[in-house]
Amino acid sequence: MNPANKSKRRLLLGAGSLGALLLTGCDRLSETEWFPKVLRTHETLSRSVHKLLGSRPSMAQEFTEADLSPFFRSNGTSMPEGDEYQALVKSGFADWQLEVGGLVEMPAQLSLAELRAMPRRTQITRHDCVEGWSAIGKWTGVPLSNVLSLVQPKANARYVVFHCADAMGGSLTPEYYYESIDMDDALHPQTILAYGLNGTDLPIPNGAPIRLRVERQLGYKHAKYVMRIELVESFANIAGGKGGYWEDNGYQWYAGI
Amino acid sequence: MAAASITSYASPSYLYYRHTLPVRIMHWTNFVALTILFMSGLHIFNAHAALYWGDSSYSGRPPLLQITARDGTDGEPIGVTRVFGREFETTGLLGLSKYPNGEPNQHAFPSWATIPGGYSLAMARDWHFFFAWIFVLNGVAYVLYSLFSRHLARDLAPTGRELRGIGTSIADHVKFKHPSGDAAKRYNVLQKLAYLSVIFVLLPLVILAGWAMSPWLNSIVPGWVDLLGGRQSARTIHFIVAWLLFLFLAVHVFEVLISGFWNHMRSMITGRYRIKTGA
Numbered sequence: 158m159n160p161a162n163k164s165k166r167r168l169l170l171g172a173g174s175l176g177a178l179l180l181t182g183c184d185r186l187s188e189t190e191w192f193p194k195v196l197r198t199h200e201t202l203s204r205s206v207h208k209l210l211g212s213r214p215s216m217a218q219e220f221t222e223a224d225l226s227p228f229f230r231s232n233g234t235s236m237p238e239g240d241e242y243q244a245l246v247k248s249g250f251a252d253w254q255l256e257v258g259g260l261v262e263m264p265a266q267l268s269l270a271e272l273r274a275m276p277r278r279t280q281i282t283r284h285d286c287v288e289g290w291s292a293i294g295k296w297t298g299v300p301l302s303n304v305l306s307l308v309q310p311k312a313n314a315r316y317v318v319f320h321c322a323d324a325m326g327g328s329l330t331p332e333y334y335y336e337s338i339d340m341d342d343a344l345h346p347q348t349i350l351a352y353g354l355n356g357t358d359l360p361i362p363n364g365a366p367i368r369l370r371v372e373r374q375l376g377y378k379h380a381k382y383v384m385r386i387e388l389v390e391s392f393a394n395i396a397g398g399k400g401g402y403w404e405d406n407g408y409q410w411y412a413g414i
Numbered sequence: 415m416a417a418a419s420i421t422s423y424a425s426p427s428y429l430y431y432r433h434t435l436p437v438r439i440m441h442w443t444n445f446v447a448l449t450i451l452f453m454s455g456l457h458i459f460n461a462h463a464a465l466y467w468g469d470s471s472y473s474g475r476p477p478l479l480q481i482t483a484r485d486g487t488d489g490e491p492i493g494v495t496r497v498f499g500r501e502f503e504t505t506g507l508l509g510l511s512k513y514p515n516g517e518p519n520q521h522a523f524p525s526w527a528t529i530p531g532g533y534s535l536a537m538a539r540d541w542h543f544f545f546a547w548i549f550v551l552n553g554v555a556y557v558l559y560s561l562f563s564r565h566l567a568r569d570l571a572p573t574g575r576e577l578r579g580i581g582t583s584i585a586d587h588v589k590f591k592h593p594s595g596d597a598a599k600r601y602n603v604l605q606k607l608a609y610l611s612v613i614f615v616l617l618p619l620v621i622l623a624g625w626a627m628s629p630w631l632n633s634i635v636p637g638w639v640d641l642l643g644g645r646q647s648a649r650t651i652h653f654i655v656a657w658l659l660f661l662f663l664a665v666h667v668f669e670v671l672i673s674g675f676w677n678h679m680r681s682m683i684t685g686r687y688r689i690k691t692g693a
Contacts, residue, residue: 180526183450183529184530184531193537199543199546211630215630215633216633224469283629287461287539289461289462291472293469293472373629373632373633374630413628413630
C-alpha cells in the first residue's frame with residue numbers, strides 16, 4: 158500500500174475510534190452518580206431565566222375554533238383500573254368529590270356540580286407533549302385560583318399537589334399518578350381544573366371527571382383523573398419525592414421547555 | 415506523489431499565527447456542544463418520529479416525514495421512512511435497526527447515532543438542554559469577541575474584490591485546488607460565506623426554532639411562534655437546520671482532510687499554520 162493511503166486509512170480509523178469512544182464515554186457518564194446532576198443544572202437555569210422573562214401574567218397563546226384538532230389524542234392512561242374509579246364511571250361521577258386539603262385554612266370537598274357552579278373559563282390552547290407532538294383543544298373549567306381562594310392557602314403553602322386515580326406501571330404496589338406546580342402557576346388565570354373538552358363533558362381517555370390545565374408547561378404536568386388536591390410546603394415526602402410520577406422516573410420537574 | 419511531497423518538504427516554509435486562543439477555545443467548545451446537541455436531538459426525535467407543518471400534529475393532514483416500523487410482505491418487521499407520503503424501506507438504518515447486542519431496535523434513529531444509546535427521553539433532554547446552554551453562551555461570547563476584536567471585519571467579511579472573484583473560487587474548489595503562500599493566511603471567499611451563513615443564519619435559526627418549542631417561552635410574547643409557522647413547523651425547521659449543520663460539518667471536515675489535515679489541526683490547537691512559500 159502506498160504510504161499516503163496508509164496514513165489516510167490510519168486517520169479514518171482514528172476518527173472512527175474517537176467517535177466510538179465519545180459514544181461509550183457519553184453512555185458511561187450517563188450512568189455515573191455525579192454527571193446527571195451536573196447535566197440537570199440546566200433545569201434551574203432555564204426555570205430562573207423563564208421566570209424572569211415571563212412573570213405570572215404571561216399568557217399562553219389561545220387559538221380559534223378553526224384550529225381545533227379533529228380528535229384530541231389521549232396519552233398514558235386512557236381508562237384507570239380499580240373498583241373505585243369504575244364505580245365513579247358507573248354513576249356518571251355523581252358521587253365523585255374533589256378533596257382539597259393540606260396547608261389550607263378551610264379544607265373542602267367539592268362535587269362536580271359545585272365546581273360547575275363556580276366561575277368558569279373556556280380556552281382554546283395547544284397541548285405540547287414531551288414526546289414532541291401537539292394537539293389543540295377547547296377546555297372549559299374552573300380556574301384553580303377560585304378553588305384556592307375558597308380554601309384559603311396558609312402562608313407556608315408553596316406547591317399544589319394533584320393526586321390522581323390512575324395507577325401507573327405494572328408493579329404489585331400501585332404507584333398513582335401525581336403532579337405538582339408552584340403557586341405562581343397555581344394562581345395563573347389559564348390554570349384551570351377542566352371538566353369540558355371541545356364543548357362536551359371531559360371524556361374518560363382525557364381525564365374525566367377533571368384534569369389540570371397548566372398551559373405554559375408540557376403535557377405530563379396536566380394531571381388527569383384528579384381526585385385530591387393537597388397544598389404543601391415541600392413535596393420531598395410524597396411518593397418518590399421529585400414532585401410527580403414522571404419526575405420520579407427521571408423527567409424534569411420544570412416542564413416549561 | 416512521493417516525489418511531490420519531498421519537494422514540498424524541502425521548500426521554505428514558516429509557521430504563521432492564524433487562530434487566536436479565544437477562537438480556538440470557542441471552536442472546540444462549539445464542536446463538542448453541537449455534536450452532543452445533534453445526537454441527543456436525534457434521540458428526542460425518536461420519542462415521536464414524525465414532522466408536521468403548522469401548530470398541531472393532529473390537524474387531519476398527514477406528517478411531512480415519518481420514520482417507523484411495520485410488518486413487511488413476509489410478516490417480518492421492516493423499517494420504513496415516509497417523505498411527503500412516499501414510502502422507502504430503510505431497514506437497518508431508520509425505523510428498524512439493531513442494538514450493539516444484536517437485539518432489534520424499533521426507534522427511528524439507530525442507537526449508535528443517539529445520546530444516550532439506550533432509550534431514555536428524560537436523559538436525552540438533560541444532555542440536550544445542558545449543552546444547549548453551553549452552546550448559546552459560547553455563541554454569544556463568540557459573536558461579541560468577533561465584533562470587538564475585529565475578527566469579524568478582518569477575517570470573515572468578504573471584500574468587494576473577493577466577491578467579484580467568486581467564480582474563480584468556485585472553480586478552485588471544484589478542482590480541489592487550495593491557496594498557498596500569502597493567500598493561505600486568509601479564508602477564501604466561499605469559506606467566508608459558508609462560515610457567515612452558519613454563524614448568522616443557521617445557528618440563530620436553530621436556536622430560535624428550539625425556543626419556539628418551549629411552551630413557557632411561547633407565552634412571553636403570545637403568537638411569536640407563528641412567525642415560524644407554528645410550533646410543529648418550528649420543530650420541523652429545527653430538525654432540517656440540524657441536518658444542514660451536519661452537512662456543513664461533513665463538508666468542513668472533508669475540506670480539512672484534503673487540504674492538509676495535520677496543518678489545520680495544529681493551527682486550530684496551537685494557532686500556528688504552516689505557510690509554504692517556495693511552491
